[in-house]
Amino acid sequence: MLVKVYGSAVFGIEATTIRVEVNIDKGIGYHLVGLPDKAVSESSYRISAALNNNGYKLPGKKIIINMAPADIRKEGAAYDITLAIGILAASNQIKSNAINEYIIMGELSLDGSIQPIKGALPIALKAREEGFKYFILPNQNAKEAAIVNDLNVLGVNNIQEVIDHFNGNKLLKPTLLDTRAEFYKHIDFPELDFSDVKGQESIKRCMEIAAAGGHNIILIGPPGSGKTMLAKRLPSILPALSLKEALETTKIHSVVGKVKNTGLICERPFRSPHHSCSDIALIGGGNNLPQPGEISLAHNGVLFLDELPEFKRNVLEVLRQPLEDREVTISRARFSVTYPSSFMLVASMNPSPSGYFNDPNSLLTSSPLEMQRYLSKISGPLLDRIDIHIEVTPVPFDKLSEDRKGESSITIRKRVMAARKIQTTRFKNFEQLHYNAQMGVKQIHTFCKLSPESKTLLKTAMEKLNLSARAYDRILKVSRTIADLANEKDIAPNHIAEAIQYRSLDREGWLG
Known part of the structure; x- marks a missing residue:
């Protein structure tokens, strides 16, 4: 029987959905393909022990698991529970009617408990973007993922809770978090x-x-x-x-x-x-x-x-x-x-x-x-x-x-x-601009216009201190901020003078 379950991989600060295809057929063997690293390849041992310690077992048949897209390297132990649930669903040990609506991630311990993962927030954002309804993950990461609205985040402590949820014995309750209220609090x-x-x-x-x-x-x-x-x-x-x-x-x-x-x-x-x-x-x-x-x-x-x-x-x-x-x-x-x-x-x-x-x-x-x-x-x-x-x-x-x-x-x-x-x-x-330090050359020309007196003062400083063009821009940005603190629209000579003072390492003889 072929079953598809879904996990996620994080690259940079963005997540990519990983489709885990589990096929169980006649024969013997456990074959995991799709560019897994050593930690993912070792998952069979953790999965086998976790299932045995919770009253379940790996089927004694030929198990082929493909992690797609196959050209993306899969790293870490966070796919353990994804693979385990796929195997249980493909061997009819759990019901899999709506399993394609879930993103499932978590690292298994040998007793079946689930360890926290990295990147829960990017994964949750990607899950919502792609239309998944549920995200099963370790309870320690539930509050982090629950920041994302319109996604049912289901925190779990062990694999038995996940099995009971899919079999309908005891449904998991979503973690609720009012992001705005939490933020302002x-x-x-x-x-x-x-x-x-x-x-x-x-x-x-x-x-x-x-x-x-x-x-x-x-x-x-x-x-x-x-x-x-x-x-x-x-x-x-x-x-x-x-x-x-x-x-x-x-x-x-x-x-x-x-x-x-x-x-x-x-x-x-x-x-x-x-x-x-x-x-x-x-x-x-x-x-x-x-x-x-x-x-x-x-x-x-x-x-x-x-x-x-x-x-x-x-x-x-x-x-x-x-x-x-x-x-x-x-x-x-x-x-x-x-x-x-x-x-x-x-x-x-x-x-x-x-x-x-x-x-x-x-x-x-x-x-x-x-x-x-x-x-x-x-x-x-x-x-x-x-x-x-x-x-x-x-x-x-x-x-x-x-x-x-x-x-x-x-x-x-x-x-x-x-x-x-x-x-x-x-x-x-x-x-992309929020404050003065982020200004580029165009914004400096637009918002840092100088009076003739200010230009003369800055020219003298540039020549005497041998300042670079970049230092020139920095002085203008700082003087713009000084004017803002004084709630003044234009940059005055005293703003330029104060900004020049803050270039100690450009001044010859500053050592004494």
Whole structure:
């Protein structure tokens, strides 16, 4: 008897439906075809033990299973329950009247319990798109898949529940989730708050500008000056995720199995990889099926690179293209996948190997030559892609010992959201544009027009600092954000002047 059941494979952040054809005929043998990997090929042992331990068995006949399309490689153990239900249906051990309305996924343990899978959300979205009515999957992933409306998500803990459902003994109940209610219920501020930061008012101002325009920022200062503390609080002043952004973010995290039973991700991601990470760990990749890297996991959030010069140069250089295009394409001989990577880059670094500026009063100091050599570990093209460069100086004792708290994240966030609202209106006719940092050359020419005074000021800065064309664009974008925070329509000379100040690493003699 021939039976067709359906599973799904995830490539990038999109799913492809897999048709599993199970044919049982006279003879002996178990034949699995359709380009399965080792984990899929070993499924017969898990299926046999799971069925035996639940009162069922593999039929003693010739079993041929084809996983179509046969030219797509099938990876992982998530097809176990798909194959098991196909075998049971083809051998008439369960009823299979409406089995073609189901997507079935899950990894079997030897006792028949079902383990969680990766990519439940992309699979659910594809199932709804192709008109499937039901999605059977591990109970641990049910809340994640239930984000998708108009699809009956049936969470199960063991294979016996699936068998009882198809035989009509005990029907599974769909997992219900009001996506919008769940989303708005969990929107909240992170625990970290800018009011905890003593002093550093100018740096807070920079962080506010970066958050308002989505600009990349690098903090340069000695140890203990508050660089990491400031960076970790940046998400607290960013606007809350929109429902669309939350779905995009959850989709990426689903692919790597980082959602589990939490449902929709409602907070902006904050990723902080160690400086020993590889280029593949940062941008994504892998031997067979490429996985998203840190830059994609930081999509719609913040990527924090602490101690930037300690990262390997080849690791940092791979950031150039994603910072410009806001997506990364990983190519292999037989296929390529594209992951979104629209993130805010926040980097921090010491000014020298000793960690301190060229300060004669410091016990540990470095010469200007040592400092320059240390800073040269970061390439010019990468620095060009960072909009704001700012020096962070140590906080004096008087500020540290103050009882008065600084401005809270809630207050700063209100100003950031007001500026973002202006940008949303400005870019309403551009589908892929949401904030100033995303502007291209055409948008810069349209929305960053300068007065003669502003042009003269910027020309002088360009000539004296020997700035590149990319740095020119960055200054215009930052000045546009500064004007938005001031709720001013035109870019004034003072906005240009402030934006130029935030190019520390472009200034000759900035070391002292």
